[in-house]
Amino acid sequence: MDLQALCEINGASGNEEKVREWIQNRVQGMADHLTQDPVGNLVATKRGKNPAGKSLLVMAHMDEVGLMVTGYEEDGRLSVMPVGGVDPRVLPGKKVVVGKDALPGVIGYKAIHLQREDFSTPPKWENIRVEMGFGKKEDCKKKVKIGDYVHFYSPFEELPRRFLGKAFDDRGGCALLIHALEKMSPVDYDVHFAFVVQEEIGLRGSGAVLKQFRPTCALIVEGTTAGDNPELEKARWSTILDQGPAISYLQGGYALDTRLLDVILGTAREHAIPFQMKGRTVGGTDASRLARTYSGIPGGGINIPSRYIHSPASVISKKDYENTGKLLLALVQNKKYLDVMEG
């Protein structure tokens, strides 16, 4: 299963190599043209029958959040800092893998019996340590380098209603892009399927990818926050699992062009695909970067609602995943999505 394979690959921002290689092998033969740019973005292009200078950019990011080794402790443990948005409170008591050889480690935490005032203070980066059993700094230095990536150890599980694992944000998007590329019928315009790097540390790959071409408009496929947690009042929920792909209209740094929004909603209705409007405007996507590139590339966003994203144990709905895929395929083949931007 593509989603499982993609999620289990380790690829925090700047370390997307293995994800890229996997996708490259997978899409071999599906696209008319495959390029990799200097920052590491991979673009698979399906040529149009009659492009006339028009193209659609469909985008998902390959990177995930993770950690990086930033220091050695005297007792042989490692200090780490986040790559992307990681809440240190999700780390204690979890297994991780360190460096290129994926050596196992655990994020231990001081036993409850030994805590005093710290019982009621949240874990902070200053007291998050990766234990690998070295015992001595010198031994640790032989096997681990400062700057090594640390990833969550989180096997993918398919359960009756959900997928459970890490990195659905945004390997879910990557998997759906591959499926759309595989299944799409030929269209007039070029379609660039871009698998970009470094979204999690500030939408960086998406800026560079536009050096290659200038699309008419773009469509971003993301994993987005659910937040349908019981401790949060309903008014603050972002999306709700099982209610279909979440459509963004306003987000950090970007307000969606109403014309595009109307086509997205119309397409969903036409194909009887359930959808929900994203209930919060928090979080940014590559659409914000595209809006700032050239004279602004308009981009829409469809999202897979994900619980507990940016943590080692995220949960998505199988139905939502399928429906996001359906909506993506319908949009890629819907000429109106490009045409509305002409008028």
Next chain:
Amino acid sequence: MMQTKTNLEAKEMLFALSQAFGPPGREKAIRELVRGFVSGLCDQIEEDASGNLVAVKKGYSTEKVMFSSHMDEVSLLVSRVHPEGYLRIHGIGVDPKILPSQRVHIHTRSGEVLRGVVGMLAPHLQTAESRKKVATFDDLFVDVSMADFSSVSVGDFITFDSEPFEMENVWVGKTFDDRACCVASILALQKLQHVEHPATVYAVFSSREEIGAMGAKTAAHWIQPDVAIALDATHGNDFSPGYEKIEVGKGPAIGFGPVLSPDIFAQLQSVASQNNIPYQFEACPGRTGTDADQIQLEGIRCGLISVPLRYMHTPFEMIQEKDLKEAARLLSSWVSQYRKER
């Protein structure tokens, strides 16, 4: 003479025990595993109403010594089932701070094991205020929406979904507190196959230590040993404020304090020195937080051997094999020399 069964390796036994389900009062699976490990190493295996398993190995005198290592594990308990697909929980010895984004197993009464995840709000939806908050059992929940959860009921136990593994120099996994000591006890029985020992050994694998050590108390009551040794995990490497640091890899710790017998303390110390067993001291000024506390209440002199362990009560408790093996050697050497003072 009893059959000499293949001596199982410490790692094999510990990793199997670590994976098995055994919260306080629900130690059946552990008992069955231990039964398999000790059969062939003892003359008799007994079980009592408290859920203790006792392996009896006869000596040639009338003296009786008891070992006690507990089988139960820290866990969570379902306190409420919400129809939306989540559970409210209570902790038994668990720090709520290690729970967010933890994968767990929910063990239903019908014996099903369901998947769950302890939910956590994504950083995007946190506020400056909520970021400062510490997880408590009042707001933690277990997401069970992955599958049909109609079989879950209040009172079901939840355990960590964590597999033990080996790293550089150490082993990590859940429930090494106190199943590492169960293994030390079994290793001691293995060693005693080749040694004449005067006293009859009652190796107790006790129940319900994590909720007050009542298993050890009832076992001590019916066995009425002359002396006992409790075996438990103690905090290694992490600094316990005001105490000398005990280190993982520097040998078992021998406990000293009012609950513990100074005679047994002295015996353990001298046995360790005679046999070149590295050891550390553990001062226990009050209760020890082990089976020893309850054994003493039965009027029985008790000693304490501890295996240093880091990250206690988390899904990845860390020990060194060496400490476990030296604890077993200390225990078997002490037994083989033990004579009641007359």
